[in-house]
Amino acid sequence: MANMDTPDRETQIPTNLRLLLILEEVAKRGVAIKPSDLIDSLGLAKPTIHRLLQTAEAEGFLQRDLDGRSYGPGPRLRELAVNTVSSEHLRTARLAILRRVADEIGETCNLSIPDREGMIYLDRVETKWPLRIQLPIGTQVPFHCTASGKMYLSTLRRSNLDGFLSANKLKPYTESTVTDFDELRSEIKLISQNGYSTDDEEFMPGMSAIAVPVMDKNGRLVATLSVHAPTQRQDVGGLKKFLGLLQEGSSNLSNLLD
Template identity: 35%
Template sequence: MDFQDNQVSSARKSRGRPRGWDDKTAQNTIKSLDRAMEVFEYLSEAQGKPLSQLADEMGQSPATVYRVLITLEGRGLVEFDRYEQVWHIGPRAFVIGARYLRRTSLVDRARPIMRRLMEATGETANLGVEREGAVLFLSQVETHASIRAFFPPGTLSQMHASGIGKALLAHMDADRLERVLSANALEAFTDFTITDQSALHADLALIRERGYSVDNEEKNIGMRCIAAPVFDLNNEAVAGISVSGPTSRVGSEEITRFSQPVVEAAQALTEAIGGEAASRTS
């Protein structure tokens, strides 16, 4: 980095943060604000509690907690139920949270997670969503290996023959799943493609149980894919993350080994977009 680059870097830092940014000592924190956020976060997890119980559980004096709550109430972040005499999170908290979600880009949030996944497995990482009964690939971080899977952004793939597609199908409600499957024939691409509805439903049940899907040469001979779903704040599977590679490198033993980092990557992206995974059902 030359002198000019250093100047640009310094200018950028000065606009967003002051000198001593990394100093998190007490002198650089606002204790009253930190205490207020502590109360706010605790109330978000334990709503509907009276002042005395909140103060007792947090180990704070009722007077201190009351001042915090009154201040937050003035901003609409909490509200008081006068009939029940308990405190709740207020509507303004939702408004602020919604603004965060609008700022959040699925692809932008996914890129560093996908890069870590590629580095952990040595195989290409992919991000896809469902669009009109097909998988639409949004992003890819390619492996450095010479033989690799390639799904450029904008590529469409049939859901029943895709790792991401099956991960998303597995978490659709029954009515939507029926609509998607009835509108799209289970086309055979290889001898391993699942073309029977009963067999596909059995595979989807297994995917829900273990938390990840496998495309075992179902779209392309010689290629395997392991995928896991990404959930939004409504517990709906809105995307999928996968790793894909040749069967010469992704053998049967690698499926189990790769499944953990794939599931962890999907969970990390779920958290990054403010989502929450649905409970697994068989």
């Protein structure tokens, strides 16, 4: 492979395209990325990379990771991603899939995406039952005690999961919330093996939920598809019976990303 870190390579990339290529690379990697990785992959000079990273950070498109050296998506880049996947024609197709799942199960169906501090509800179709749990679009919920959040944590590399656990106090939302790091690690390992996650009154008393991942073509989690219900109507065991339907819906949502 030719060495791309040359003046010739840099002059081939238009100035107004360089920052976009950096943002694309950060989004594509799916993990925080070091400047040296960008130099290797894009072939831009070290001073150019550092200058563009500083600009992107100052404008909120990128932000420093916990190690202080790597960069991940910032609030403006995450907002851009949300607005992109919320475009009208994509949302129409997405809601049709959610509606079918919600109608088949008879409970509220949600599509959530990971943000830096928790999972955000991107779309939902409400149950027709008058007794329902209100979690509006845009609501952010914690990672460690929700079905969607634990599903996301199960896809992290061990080092990133350990970083999350060491940097965050596991707040008890209910008597059932897991707040022990080792116990949560064990559950997350099981989730990774099973391919689905549950919430048995861990986030809200009287609420049960189940979630499956929505993957992109590279096999990375981009969202979660979940269903939640009052426990007096559906407990976790009851929701597990619809796992096949959720997985089918997840596959259909993944196909929209192609």
